[in-house]
Structure formats: C-alpha cells, structure tokens
Amino acid sequence: MEQKEALFNYLLRLADNAAILGHKLSEWCGHGPELEEDIAIINTALDLLGHARSLYTYAGEVEGKGRTEDDLAFLRIEREYKNALITELPNGHYGDTIARQYLFDQFNYLLFTELEKSSDETIAAIAAKAIKEIRYHLRRSIEWTLRLGDGTEESHNRIQESFDNIWAYTGDLFVEDVSDEEIIAAGIGPDLKALQPIWREKVKATLAEATLTIPEDGWMHSGSKEGRHTEHMGHILSELQYMQRAYPGCEW
Amino acid sequence: MNEQELWDLLDEVMDPEIPVLSLVDLGVVRKAEFVAGNPEITITPTYSGCPAMKVMEEDIEAVLQGVGFDEYTIKTVLSPAWTTDWITEKGRKALQEYGIAPPEQATSDKNALLGHPKEVTCPNCKSRKTKMLSQFGSTPCKSLYQCNDCKEPFDYFKCI
Numbered sequence: 001m002e003q004k005e006a007l008f009n010y011l012l013r014l015a016d017n018a019a020i021l022g023h024k025l026s027e028w029c030g031h032g033p034e035l036e037e038d039i040a041i042i043n044t045a046l047d048l049l050g051h052a053r054s055l056y057t058y059a060g061e062v063e064g065k066g067r068t069e070d071d072l073a074f075l076r077i078e079r080e081y082k083n084a085l086i087t088e089l090p091n092g093h094y095g096d097t098i099a100r101q102y103l104f105d106q107f108n109y110l111l112f113t114e115l116e117k118s119s120d121e122t123i124a125a126i127a128a129k130a131i132k133e134i135r136y137h138l139r140r141s142i143e144w145t146l147r148l149g150d151g152t153e154e155s156h157n158r159i160q161e162s163f164d165n166i167w168a169y170t171g172d173l174f175v176e177d178v179s180d181e182e183i184i185a186a187g188i189g190p191d192l193k194a195l196q197p198i199w200r201e202k203v204k205a206t207l208a209e210a211t212l213t214i215p216e217d218g219w220m221h222s223g224s225k226e227g228r229h230t231e232h233m234g235h236i237l238s239e240l241q242y243m244q245r246a247y248p249g250c251e252w
Numbered sequence: 253m254n255e256q257e258l259w260d261l262l263d264e265v266m267d268p269e270i271p272v273l274s275l276v277d278l279g280v281v282r283k284a285e286f287v288a289g290n291p292e293i294t295i296t297p298t299y300s301g302c303p304a305m306k307v308m309e310e311d312i313e314a315v316l317q318g319v320g321f322d323e324y325t326i327k328t329v330l331s332p333a334w335t336t337d338w339i340t341e342k343g344r345k346a347l348q349e350y351g352i353a354p355p356e357q358a359t360s361d362k363n364a365l366l367g368h369p370k371e372v373t374c375p376n377c378k379s380r381k382t383k384m385l386s387q388f389g390s391t392p393c394k395s396l397y398q399c400n401d402c403k404e405p406f407d408y409f410k411c412i
Contacts (some may be wrong), residue, residue: 050301125331
C-alpha cells in the first residue's frame with residue numbers, strides 16, 4: 001500500500017470518529033439533564049466538529065481528487081465511513097452517553113497526545129490544537145463518571161450496566177490493519193497496541209475511584225476499519241446526510 | 253499604508269461574540285503584512301470548532317474593502333496553537349470591564365498548580381471567593397463561574 005493511501009485512510013478514521021461522535025452528542029442539544037450540562041455537551045460536540053473539519057479538509061488535500069470537507073462528511077456511503085463502532089452507539093440514558101464518552105475521551109486523549117509528535121506537520125498542528133480541548137472533554141467525562149458511579153444506588157447500578165454493555169465495543173478502538181502499519185512505520189501515528197494497556201490502566205483507575213468495576217475482556221466487536229458498522233450507523237447517516245441527499249450541492 | 257497602519261486597522265475589528273475585544277487583542281491575528289503591495293493577514297482559531305471564525309474573516313474583509321483594498325489574502329493557520337497568553341494587556345482590561353473574568357496567569361495561581369480549581373476574581377466586585385459552576389460556558393472559550401460574595405454569575409475566559 002502506498003503511504004498516501006494509508007494516510008488518507010488514517011485521516012478519514014480520525015475525522016469520522018470526531019464527526020460521528022460529535023453528531024451523536026449534538027442530539028442532546030436542548031435535552032441535557034441540566035442547563036449547564038446541556039451547554040457543556042454541545043461545546044464538546046462543537047469541538048469534535050472542529051476537529052472533523054480540519055481532518056476532512058486535510059484528507060481531501062492528501063487524496064488530491066478535489067473533494068472538500070463537505071464532500072467527505074456528507075457524500076459517502078455507509079461502508080466508506082471508518083469511525084470506531086463505539087462512536088455510533090445510541091445516546092441511551094445519560095449514563096450510557098457518559099460511559100461511551102469517557103471510554104472514548106480516554107482513548108482520544110492518549111492518541112492525540114502521541115499525534116502531537118507526528119512526523120506529519122499538519123497532523124501535529126491539528127493535534128496540538130485539539131489536545132487542549134480534549135483535555136477538557138476528558139476532565140468532564142471523568143467528573144460525571146465519578147458523580148454517577150459514586151452517587152446513588154440507582155445511578156451506580158445504571159452506569160455500571162452502561163459500562164458493561166459498551167465494553168464489547170472498546171476492542172475495536174485498538175485494531176490495527178495495513179494502513180496503521182504504514183502510519184506507524186512512517187512515524188505519523190502511534191502503535192495502538194502499545195496504547196491499549198495504558199488506556200486500560202487509566203480506565204481501571206477511574207472506574208475504581210467511581211466505585212465501579214472494570215468489565216472483563218470477552219468477545220469484542222470489530223470491523224470499523226473495513227467499514228462494517230453496527231445497525232445504528234444507517235440511521236445516523238439518513239439524518240446526517242438528509243439535506244445533501246434531498247438538495248444535492250446545497251450550501252448555507 | 254504601512255504595516256503598523258494595517259495592524260491599527262485590524263485592531264478596529266471586534267470579536268463577534270465579545271464586541272469589546274479586538275481580533276488583535278484576542279491574539280487571533282498572527283501576521284499582517286504586505287505581499288506584492290496587497291495585504292496578507294494570517295489568523296488562527298481560538299477553538300477548533302469556533303463558529304465565529306467565518307464571521308471574523310468576513311469582518312476583516314469588510315475593513316480591508318472599506319479602505320479600498322480589492323486584492324488581499326486571509327490565511328488560517330493552526331500552528332502554533334492559540335493560547336490565552338496571547339491576549340494583550342489592553343484586551344485583558346477590556347474583558348474585565350465588560351464583565352468577563354480574563355484568564356488567570358497559571359504561575360500566580362497556587363491552587364491550580366496543586367491541581368485544585370482555579371482562583372478566579374469576580375469581575376463585578378473583585379472578590380476572590382468564587383466557584384466554578386461549569387467547565388463550559390456560553391462559547392467554547394469560556395467557563396461559567398459564580399461569585400460567593402455578590403452572588404453574580406459570570407463568564408471566565410478559560411486558560412488554554
């Protein structure tokens with residue numbers, strides 16, 4: 001595989017993670033459990049959208065076929081999206097959203113800390129910008145994990161169940177394929193396999209502080225890197241892409 | 253027009269969300285120079301997803317056109333990443349007077365160094381007895397605080 005193709009794939013994965021999770025979080029707009037939290041979660045969605053925009057724009061340049069950020073965000077079919085499966089899971093109740101967010105934020109934080117050192121200057125610049133925001137995301141999702149885990153019996157039980165349910169989607173974050181090998185060899189991105197134990201230790205510590213139990217590693221879903229998604233993805237795209245499908249080429 | 257006058261002109265362009273703070277004071281304008289006789293302005297976003305970037309660009313275009321420039325370039329760069337340290341002294345004062353607590357200098361804040369919440373001064377009554385209500389405020393660059401003395405809630409320009 002050529003490095004250019006690997007880089008394009010890699011950028012799409014990063015951008016799709018941010019775009020799809022940002023879209024899911026934006027569904028909470030006006031429905032947050034309290035006003036401050038409604039604002040906080042939409043701020044997080046906005047940051048992720050910002051990361052997605054920079055990454056899609058760069059992906060389009062790398063590909064060299066004249067595709068813009070909007071073309072990549074809105075005009076691909078399901079199999080061409082490479083976001084991690086965890087990002088497309090339903091919002092559920094607030095514990096589900098927080099568990100999904102914490103597990104992802106912890107991963108994203110470790111990943112972008114490494115990407116700041118990327119041999120690719122544009123990725124390093126995007127990461128240096130994004131990491132400042134991801135730090136806030138992580139701090140907030142840890143606070144909520146503690147509040148719900150170490151809260152009432154009801155909140156404790158419900159968020160424990162959220163972590164148990166989502167756990168089988170976390171393995172997918174660390175799967176590596178030929179594009180990753182190319183990226184690691186070129187010093188563009190980190191070895192995900194090396195991040196996994198660090199991630200696990202951090203998650204274990206946070207859950208312990210929240211009086212929660214880290215779920216056992218069992219069978220894990222995978223396939224996002226080949227574009228194999230959960231049953232939720234099609235529904236997300238039907239909403240996300242509605243305007244561009246109904247009015248092709250429309251602009252604000 | 254020389255480069256200093258170009259900077260002065262840009263200093264008249266206000267942040268769309270905080271209309272007392274110019275884009276120069278905010279540290280968003282990184283470079284202002286003439287290339288082959290035409291202005292070339294380099295800006296950087298405060299936050300990746302800042303929805304005000306597009307408006308800032310249009311506002312810069314408007315002042316440039318206002319003084320008769322038809323050809324100009326506005327470039328956006330991400331690196332080095334924007335930091336609150338780039339807000340000028342004049343900008344910090346303008347924020348304070350407008351009722352937004354400017355970012356605290358990390359070095360003067362012992363609490364923050366020890367990992368505790370930052371001590372933020374109330375822009376209304378200057379009390380140091382304030383508490384954070386939320387990490388996230390009305391725009392991506394602000395947190396929401398409340399003063400324990402005068403009870404007034406206020407925005408704090410968060411330090412990044």
